[in-house]
Amino acid sequence: MPRANDVVEALLQEYADLMAISGGDAFRVRTYEKAARSVGGYHADLSTLDEKGLQQIANVGGSTAKKIQEILQTGTFHQLEELREQVPAGVREMIGIPGLGPKKAMVLYRDLHIGSVQELAEAIDGGTLKGLKGFGDKTEENILRGISLMQQSGDRVLIGVAMELAEEIVAELQAVRGCEKCEYAGSLRRMAETIGDIDILVASMDGPSVMEAFVNLPYLDRVIARGETKTSIRTTKGLQVDLRVIEPGVWGAALQYFTGSKAHNIRTREIAVRKGLKLSEYGLFDAESGDLIVAETEAEVYERLGLPWIPPTLREDRGEIEAALRGDLPDLLDLADIRGDLHTHTNLTDGLAPLGQMIDTARDLKYAYYAVTDHAPNLYMQRMTDEKMLAQRKELAKLAAKGKMVLLHGTELNIDGVRAGSIGGRSSSRGSTSAWPPSTRCSTSRRRT
DNA sequence: GCCGTTTTCGGCCCGACTGTTTTCAGTCG
Numbered sequence: 001m002p003r004a005n006d007v008v009e010a011l012l013q014e015y016a017d018l019m020a021i022s023g024g025d026a027f028r029v030r031t032y033e034k035a036a037r038s039v040g041g042y043h044a045d046l047s048t049l050d051e052k053g054l055q056q057i058a059n060v061g062g063s064t065a066k067k068i069q070e071i072l073q074t075g076t077f078h079q080l081e082e083l084r085e086q087v088p089a090g091v092r093e094m095i096g097i098p099g100l101g102p103k104k105a106m107v108l109y110r111d112l113h114i115g116s117v118q119e120l121a122e123a124i125d126g127g128t129l130k131g132l133k134g135f136g137d138k139t140e141e142n143i144l145r146g147i148s149l150m151q152q153s154g155d156r157v158l159i160g161v162a163m164e165l166a167e168e169i170v171a172e173l174q175a176v177r178g179c180e181k182c183e184y185a186g187s188l189r190r191m192a193e194t195i196g197d198i199d200i201l202v203a204s205m206d207g208p209s210v211m212e213a214f215v216n217l218p219y220l221d222r223v224i225a226r227g228e229t230k231t232s233i234r235t236t237k238g239l240q241v242d243l244r245v246i247e248p249g250v251w252g253a254a255l256q257y258f259t260g261s262k263a264h265n266i267r268t269r270e271i272a273v274r275k276g277l278k279l280s281e282y283g284l285f286d287a288e289s290g291d292l293i294v295a296e297t298e299a300e301v302y303e304r305l306g307l308p309w310i311p312p313t314l315r316e317d318r319g320e321i322e323a324a325l326r327g328d329l330p331d332l333l334d335l336a337d338i339r340g341d342l343h344t345h346t347n348l349t350d351g352l353a354p355l356g357q358m359i360d361t362a363r364d365l366k367y368a369y370y371a372v373t374d375h376a377p378n379l380y381m382q383r384m385t386d387e388k389m390l391a392q393r394k395e396l397a398k399l400a401a402k403g404k405m406v407l408l409h410g411t412e413l414n415i416d417g418v419r420a421g422s423i424g425g426r427s428s429s430r431g432s433t434s435a436w437p438p439s440t441r442c443s444t445s446r447r448r449t
Numbered sequence: 450g451c452c453g454t455t456t457t458c459g460g461c462c463c464g465a466c467t468g469t470t471t472t473c474a475g476t477c478g
Contacts, residue, residue, distance in 0.1 A: 027461055031450040061451050099467090101476050134475085138468060186478085199478085225477095230465055242478080244465090257463090262478060269462040274454065280463050 004047040008071050009040035011080060012064070017092050018083040020102035021109075034059040037263050039068070041318035047072055058322075090116030097146040099139075107134060121147055157239060162188055162195035165239065169200055169217065173243075176213045178206030180248045185258035189312045197240035201258050203248040214243050250282050252297035257281035263317035271305050271321075279305075340369035342408070348392060349375040349384050355392060359399050359407065371408035372396060378414060 016032035019025075038059045039046060046054065046068060054065040070077040087109070094105045094117055108114040111132060114123050124144055129135045166184040173182045179202055183189070186199030202210050211231050215223050224232040224240065232242045246254040257265060258281065272279035278287045283295030284304050294300040299309040307324045311332055314320040323329050345351035346358055353361075355372065362370040374392065377384045393409050400407040 025450085028450050030461075034451085059451065063450060099476070103475060134468085134470070136469060142467090197478090225466055227466055232466090258478090260478075265478090266462055273460095273462070276454085278463080282464090 004045055004072060005039050005042055007075075008046055008068050009036045011071055011076065012036035012039065012067070014092070015067075015077075015080045015083065017095065017102070018080070018087045021087050021091055021095065021106050022083060023106060031059065032064070034263075035064045037317060041316070043319070088115040090119070093117055094120060097143060097150050099142045099146045104134065107132070117147055117150070156194040156196050159188065159191065159193060159195055162198055162239065165219075165235065165237075165241075166198045166200065169198070169214075169241065172217060173200065173202055173210060173213060176204075176210050178204045178209050180204055181251055183255065185255060186242075186260060189259045190261065190315055191313045195239075197242060199258050200241060200243045201254055202243065202245045203251045203254075204245055205247060207245040210245050211243070244281070246281065250295040252299070253279070253283040253295040253301055254281045256298045256301050259312050259315060261316050264315040264320070267317050267321045268302075268305060268307075271307075275305070277304070336366075338365070338367070340367045340371075340406075342369075342371045343373050343412070344371065345374050345412075346372060346392075348388060355395055356399065359405075363403055363405055367405055369406040369408060371410050373410040373412050376411045376413050 012032050013036040016029050016036065019032065020029045035057075038057050042057050044053075049056075051062075051065045051069060054060055054068050055062065060068070067077040067079065091105055091109045091114075094100055094108065094114075095102055097117065097120075108120060108123075108129075112123060112128060114120050121144065123129055124140050129140055163184075166188055170182050170184060173179055181201075181203040183201055184198060185201045186197070187195050188198060200214075204210050207228060211226065211228075214231055215226065215233060217233070217235075219235045219237070221234045221236045221238075224234055226232075229246065230242065230244050232240060234240050244254065244258060256268070257279075269279045272284060273287070276287050277293065278285045278290075279301070282292075284293045284301050285291060286293060294304050302309050302324075307321070308327070308329060310320055310324055310329065313332065314329070320329065341362065344358060346355045347353055348355070351358070351374070358372065359370065372392070374389070375384050377386055377389065389411065396407055396409050
């Protein structure tokens with residue numbers, strides 16, 4: 001059973017789309033888009049609110065509140081049904097084709113009665129679009145490519161997949177001469193669960209060199225767009241990667257802009273406008289004189305807007321602006337909050353660093369506790385023996401005496417690893433860890449570091 | 450249709466790129 005908020009969000013967004021396609025007022029379209037986002041991210045269940053309560057939601061006024069009430073009672077609202085009569089669902093589906101927006105979709109429907117993605121593909125193949133104003137050969141080609149792209153399922157990927165590629169690209173571009181800074185931005189920096197495309201930002205006075213390196217990446221499939229400051233490519237695995245190159249002096253404003261989300265950016269720009277300012281990726285300016293006010297750091301940009309620096313993971317326009325204005329942003333967990341690690345391997349088995357270096361690093365991280373849990377003996381691909389493990393235990397005891405951090409010694413036991421059980425004094429199919437001094441015990445995770 | 454350091458009417462984010470309608474509209478992020 002979908003959440004009431006999600007149902008209302010979807011119907012208001014559909015209403016906005018249909019209004020845009022049918023040539024409705026652009027500002028009203030935007031109002032319904034904003035209202036859709038607001039209800040989707042609203043903390044309370046809409047079905048528990050009366051009309052007055054609904055109007056407390058940002059971007060929901062009297063008219064939208066009445067539509068929401070009608071949805072909650074009937075599952076739809078009459079103005080939406082009227083628009084559905086005028087614009088077939090297939091036409092709305094057409095604006096999902098990359099590069100085809102509401103204006104072009106309306107022309108296709110009005111002039112050629114094309115009412116679905118399938119009919120559009122057939123019309124292009126049959127040459128029906130020839131001579132239609134605004135639709136040249138290149139546009140036809142792009143629409144066909146867009147249809148193909150849309151039909152490839154799963155165009156969003158999990159963050160882990162995108163992060164790996166983004167880190168590779170960042171490393172490649174950082175090596176380009178003249179690249180002063182390079183970071184991924186967008187939904188990746190916001191740590192969204194799934195990523196539609198990868199945004200990379202580079203600070204450099206030599207844009208052409210960076211662009212050239214970008215379009216010569218080994219996993220390039222094709223260049224979608226290429227300009228002086230912006231280039232978009234598609235990789236061989238189908239992911240789109242957008243690169244923007246800016247001058248180092250405007251790094252903060254550009255990073256704020258490219259981290260987004262779009263809705264968050266619109267809110268920050270609206271705040272700027274109300275203060276007589278103009279915000280873009282090039283900085284925060286005085287709207288009247290055009291003088292640059294700040295651009296170097298994100299914190300400066302937010303501060304000048306009257307806001308504290310907002311962590312990227314919150315920048316979704318889901319209440320963070322209001323919380324920031326109240327001075328009530330949540331205190332997020334970060335790396336410094338991690339107190340310890342309960343599952344690590346040294347180079348005695350398949351880790352990369354020796355015991356002493358691992359423990360030094362744990363101390364540098366100010367951990368309160370730290371466990372060494374190498375593989376048990378008798379694992380085919382490892383080289384552990386009872387003797388090595390006992391020696392490691394002695395070594396750990398010496399190192400434990402040198403600091404306050406609680407050191408734990410354990411092992412990642414093998415399933416059916418009967419012999420390994422004798423080391424920790426108990427057996428387990430997962431792992432066993434004992435504290436040093438060996439008076440306390442705790443369980444281990446399966447994470448490998 | 451919504452909103453207010455512009456407050457009950459007038460304004461509503463900003464810039465890059467593409468293709469085409471040769472100066473700009475449409476689309477995207």
